[in-house]
Amino acid sequence: MTTPTEPSKKARFGIAGLDSILGGGLTRDRLYLLEGEPGTGKTTIALQFLLEGAKAGEVGLYITLSETKQELSDNAASHGWSLDEHISVFELVPPESLFEESQQQSLLYSSDLELGESTRAILQAVEARKPSRIVLDSLSEIRLLAGGSLRYRRQILALKHYFAGQGATVLMLDDLTADIMDKTVHSVAQGVVRLDEMAPEYGAERRRLRVAKYRGQRFRGGYHDFTIATGGVEVFPRLVALEGKTAFARTRLASGISELDALLGGGIEQGSSTLILGPAGTGKSLLTVQYVRAAIARGEKAAMFVFDEELGILFDRTRQMGIDLEASCDQGLLFIEQVDAAELSPGEFAHRVRTCVDSHGVKLVVIDSLNGYQTAMPQENALILHIHELLQYLTRQGAATFMTVAQHGLVGDMATPVDLTYLADTVVLLRYFEALGRVRRAISVVKKRTGTHEDTIREYGIGSSGLTIGAPLVAFQGVLRGVPDYVGQEEDLGLLPSGGAL
Known part of the structure; x- marks a missing residue:
């Protein structure tokens, strides 16, 4: 592969993400193929390609053999575009005389005549308008034909030469309705972009693209x-995280609760990832909110x-x-977003995180929680790869990441829907246990890669003032199992008072 040329020398699509994937756009004066089944977005991308050229004063020509000019105009209008002012549309349709009985013949194949006529009409349209795109x-x-x-x-090949x-820089569209196995244009074209559409069992359709080929140019694969x-x-x-x-400096981030910071060996390091595991209702979200609150108090921004x-x-x-999260949003210190996993693709989610x-x-x-994120993924393996790249990227940018995972069950053995403990730098475990007639x-x-931490187990409560962390539970054994045994003296209970938790 050669080194990418200057973006100014490229024919851009005007779609920032696609131009980035292609190393700045398309090399000029070449022929390219944009293929995909009907409904994948070929026409919309092609119109954006011509409109981007029009912004730079380039002449654009749209030659349509399938859609009418009115259909193209309506499609453009749905996006707020006007074709009449920017690009020319040449509508290649059979003459009305072809439907007359006197024009029907059987000595020659109709395709022999129609292909030649169509080609001549295309060449005449190009000669008349002298387009750059x-x-x-x-x-x-x-x-x-x-x-x-x-x-x-x-x-x-004749059209290419x-x-x-x-x-002219030419973008040919193929809807793959005639022969999906025909790769003729693949070998002729300078580059090939493939569009795909997937329909999950529930939720909106998912679209994705892949650059299958681009001669002499670096591009982002996959x-x-x-x-x-x-x-x-x-x-x-x-x-791509790397x-x-x-x-950035790997300083320790305090939570604002001294007992919690002590449990974590002084705090969470900047540029590290923390995974919070526990069953429903144990306060995983509230624990992350505590760190958001502390970050905002330091004058930092959180998402x-x-x-x-x-x-x-x-x-x-x-x-x-x-804790007034809404006020922090109004002040521009907190960016909070409700994510609908049924409507948002993993790539779009990663893009939003990166933008923040x-x-x-x-x-x-x-990210609260990975259970919801998992529903946006077709396979668990894909989820792990997505999270791995996202965590690596955030770590390299110096951002501290907190993720929650809701485990299945309440006490005893817990089932985790996806195991990401090996990816996270710190793993915090929350548990229910029964003691003295109360659920605690x-x-x-x-786990903590970036430093030492306490190996103790502490009780905590959720009250009107937020989290309350107690002293280490030294008088109990089997707390993580859910029904512990008391092995100490009565004065060594170390439990929070009954009024200190909700």
Whole structure:
């Protein structure tokens, strides 16, 4: 692969994510293929390609063999675009005389005449407008008119050489309806971009693209999620954690609760990841909120991505504990977003997290919870790879990350839906246990890569003032099992008073 050329020398799509994947755009005066089944967004991307050229004063020509000019205009209008002012549309349709009985013949194949006529019409349109950018929609019509693979290949080669002589960058669209196995244009084109659409069992459709080929140019491989919304296509490049690193000091972040900081060996290190495990109701979200509160008090910005809890409920219950998250959002210190896993692709989620860190200077990120994130993933293995890249990226940017996972069960053996303990730098374990006729909560740290930590188990309570952490439970054995044995003296109980917890 050669070193990418200067972006100014490229024909950009005007889609930031796609241009980034392609190393700045398309090399000019070459022929490219954009393929995908109907509904994947080919026409929208092609229109954005021509409109981006129009912004730079380049002449654009859209040659359509399948859609009418009115259909293209309506499609553009749905995104707020006007084609009449920016690009020319050449609608190649059969003349009305072809439907007359006198024009029907049987001595020659109709495709022999129609292909030649269509080609001449295309060349005349190019000669008349002298465009710098051309879109040809679609190759399925030409393939059907050619009738055979040899003739089709010769026709594409002829068009390629002709367009190259005209100094035009050509984007050919293929809807894969004629012959999905035909790779003729793949070998002829300078580059190939493939669009895919997937329909999950529940939720919105998912779209992704992949650069299958790009001669003489570095590009970002693999699949990249994208969406089609009002205003055009938005592409979310696959996150590559090792692409950038920010210098930062690995200072310890205090939580504001001295007992919790002691349990964690002085606090959580900047640029590290923390996984909080526990069954439902143990206070995993509240523990992350405590660190968000401390970060805001230090004048730092934080971000919360909430999958499971409705934001209104979260705001109300934290406000009752003296933590006003909504006010922090209004002040621009906290970015909080309700994430719908059924509507958001993993690539788009990673892009939003990255935007918070890169554009807003966020230094603390909360993902609550990974159970919700998992529902957005087709396979657990893919989830682990996504989280791995995301954590690596956030770590290299100096952001502290907190993730929660709700375990299955209440006491005894707990089942974890996805095991990410080996990825996190710190693992905090929350548990229910029964003692003296009450259901109590215990907290412990089972892993910390970046320093020492207490190996004790402490009781904690959730009250009107938030979290309350007690002394180490030295008089009990089997707390993590849920029903501990008392092995100490009565004065060594070390439990929180019954009025100190909700």
